[in-house]
Amino acid sequence: MSIDMTTFGxxxxxxxxxxxxRIAGLFVADRLVLSGRAKAAFDAIPPAVxxxxxxxxxxxxxxxxxxxxxxxxxxxFRLPLLATVAVGVVSVVLLRGVL
Known part of the structure; x- marks a missing residue:
């Protein structure tokens, strides 16, 4: 197997x-002072992704x-993260068995 240097580069x-x-995001995010709508927009990024x-x-x-x-x-919206994951796993297993 040969390695194409252009592809490797x-x-x-x-x-x-x-x-x-990714590293720049960590350094820049600490220096940003956000308030109001900008803070709400940045807080909405993780759930949106x-x-x-x-x-x-x-x-x-x-x-x-x-x-x-x-x-x-x-x-x-009602349970902590671990319980939510457990409910999700159990529900998909049960529903795959039924459907």
């Missing part, structure tokens, strides 16, 4: 840029997963 460059953008990752999978894999995702989202 491109992958290495992308890895370096990705690493530095989580939904953007989970929703396509939950809604395209089948009815059991979609219903389990809805149950888990409902429970997430």
């Amino acid at each position: 491109a992958i290495l460059a992308m890895a370096i840029v990705t690493y530095f953008t 989580l939904i953007a990752v989970i929703a396509p999978t939950a809604l395209t894999t089948g009815w059991a997963e979609a219903i389990a995702a809805a149950i888990t989202a409902f429970v997430a």
Whole structure:
């Protein structure tokens, strides 16, 4: 197996840029003073990214997963994280067995 140096260089460059953008975010975020709407927008980023990752999978894999995702989202407002994860896992297992 031979390694194409152009491809290897491109992958290495992308890895370096990705690493530095993540590190830069940590350094810049500590220096930002946010208030009001900007703080609310930054606080909404983690749940928005989580939904953007989970929703396509939950809604395209089948009815059991979609219903389990809805149950888990409902429970997430009332229970702590570990209990929410447990309810999600149990609900998807049970629904896969039933549906």
